[in-house]
Amino acid sequence: MLILDALSKTYKTGDTALSDVSLTVPKGQIMGLIGPSGAGKSTLIRCINRLVEPTGGKVLLNDVDLVGLGKRELRQQRRRIGMIFQEYALVERLTVMENVLSGRLGYVPFWRSYLRRFPAEDITRAYALLDRVGLLEHADKRADALSGGQRQRVGIARALAQDPELLLVDEPTASLDPKTSRQIMRLLIEICAERGLPAIVNIHDVPLAQQFMQRIVGLRAGRVVFDGPPDLLTQDALTTIYGEEDWNAMRKGDEEQSAAEADARERLAALVV
Amino acid sequence: MSITYPTRWKRPPQIIRDRHWRIAVQIGIVVYLVLALGTVDVNWTRVYEGLERGQRFVLGFLQPDFTSRWRDISNGLIESLTMTLTSTVVGVAISVPIGIGAARNIAPVWIYRICRSIIAISRALQEIIIAIFLVAMFGFGPFAGFLTLSFATIGFIAKLLADDIEEIEEAQAEAIRATGASWWQVVNYAVQPQVMPRLIGLSLYRLDINFRESAVIGIVGAGGIGATLNTAISRYEYDSAGAILLIIIGIVMVAEYSSSYLRKFLQ
Numbered sequence: 001m002l003i004l005d006a007l008s009k010t011y012k013t014g015d016t017a018l019s020d021v022s023l024t025v026p027k028g029q030i031m032g033l034i035g036p037s038g039a040g041k042s043t044l045i046r047c048i049n050r051l052v053e054p055t056g057g058k059v060l061l062n063d064v065d066l067v068g069l070g071k072r073e074l075r076q077q078r079r080r081i082g083m084i085f086q087e088y089a090l091v092e093r094l095t096v097m098e099n100v101l102s103g104r105l106g107y108v109p110f111w112r113s114y115l116r117r118f119p120a121e122d123i124t125r126a127y128a129l130l131d132r133v134g135l136l137e138h139a140d141k142r143a144d145a146l147s148g149g150q151r152q153r154v155g156i157a158r159a160l161a162q163d164p165e166l167l168l169v170d171e172p173t174a175s176l177d178p179k180t181s182r183q184i185m186r187l188l189i190e191i192c193a194e195r196g197l198p199a200i201v202n203i204h205d206v207p208l209a210q211q212f213m214q215r216i217v218g219l220r221a222g223r224v225v226f227d228g229p230p231d232l233l234t235q236d237a238l239t240t241i242y243g244e245e246d247w248n249a250m251r252k253g254d255e256e257q258s259a260a261e262a263d264a265r266e267r268l269a270a271l272v273v
Numbered sequence: 274m275s276i277t278y279p280t281r282w283k284r285p286p287q288i289i290r291d292r293h294w295r296i297a298v299q300i301g302i303v304v305y306l307v308l309a310l311g312t313v314d315v316n317w318t319r320v321y322e323g324l325e326r327g328q329r330f331v332l333g334f335l336q337p338d339f340t341s342r343w344r345d346i347s348n349g350l351i352e353s354l355t356m357t358l359t360s361t362v363v364g365v366a367i368s369v370p371i372g373i374g375a376a377r378n379i380a381p382v383w384i385y386r387i388c389r390s391i392i393a394i395s396r397a398l399q400e401i402i403i404a405i406f407l408v409a410m411f412g413f414g415p416f417a418g419f420l421t422l423s424f425a426t427i428g429f430i431a432k433l434l435a436d437d438i439e440e441i442e443e444a445q446a447e448a449i450r451a452t453g454a455s456w457w458q459v460v461n462y463a464v465q466p467q468v469m470p471r472l473i474g475l476s477l478y479r480l481d482i483n484f485r486e487s488a489v490i491g492i493v494g495a496g497g498i499g500a501t502l503n504t505a506i507s508r509y510e511y512d513s514a515g516a517i518l519l520i521i522i523g524i525v526m527v528a529e530y531s532s533s534y535l536r537k538f539l540q
Binding site: 098102106 | 442444445447448449450451452453454455457458461462463466467469470
């Protein structure tokens, strides 16, 4: 369980990115974080594993306060938090296997990681994860040889290699096409369900959030302005989060798209039969 | 009735906006150039005598004598090549930690300052100055040359490596950091793969710079083919000197082409 208590972040420039954010994410819950650009979504999830230092408040992950830990303790706690990035953030020139194994870096001494001599169970786990995300035969390829969707799968495997207790997911589908986006979201949901993992997912595609998230939190100018299940995300709620816009037209567009997708699926099914 | 748009367009001045200033600066440059040329005092009789010596030199080039001083030449060459290779290896080995320390995005401020100062010192002192100094310290011969080139290599490689590290894709380092990796692991997993091809390329480039420099610093006594060349010139053996210069040109060309081929192959 993750508890954020009055989390705040003010950058050195004086910009307030987060003010007084309090949230509780229970085990197994997948929470979508939506909001306009600059609302503080990215800052929020980076404050949890302290890639960004919060300026106030508490972050409790299963009763350990992550704010104010020393360097060594922080590294040990970071192992418990898997992170998946926008644009994948794989190390391009390393192999897929090295990228997945890098999820174990917090657990092994430097000499093992330097010589790429990871313990047998880590290697077995890495293979199992690659198999789970469907990339077993790509293990020895360089990460930059993969397609966008495949790279994000490697990103997921890397995060899971940490054996995390929480997943932080930053715009996982920002650079993927609609179909691949949905496949990646589905994979994430399945994996979280399998492991009872809580997850916070930054996402700016509202229909995608509504389709996949169990709970949606809307952030505007660093404050929580909406918190509820996806079906409560009405036109009014969207206006509070994003400002005035013709939401119905957008939804209609999305309905058209899903209708077209369904149509294509039916035709494909007909062809197969 | 439609609006008529202009048919002529001129690029607006980019550096000095004001027309008067622009003209003043242009006139200033011309005046300075005329005055500066006026102070150069050319002694035409000496130029004439020099031409004659130059002619002998060119003739020496046209009939290079590889054989009569071949022993000296080959010793000088071997010395130079040894100096080049060892100083590059040692220089690069020392440059890597200094370069990492001089990268602002991964090193703490105090280490950054120290490493940047080492780089600044190494770059401020030109090879010949260091060579003169080290020859005075350790005596004539290739050891002084080896130290000179190693020292110069540090300034070159460490600076370019540090600049390269500062330009890595931060997202990859952030992702590795987020797994709970230590500083060394971040360097090994996120930084090294991003800068390695360039580090290899720079080292090869430095190898051929060091060979060229070894010929120059030999003239001030730091051993190698430069020393042989210097001796040949002071003995007025322009045919041997010509042979040495041709060999240097040949080796530099081979090094240049092979290192650029290797660099292309690596990328």
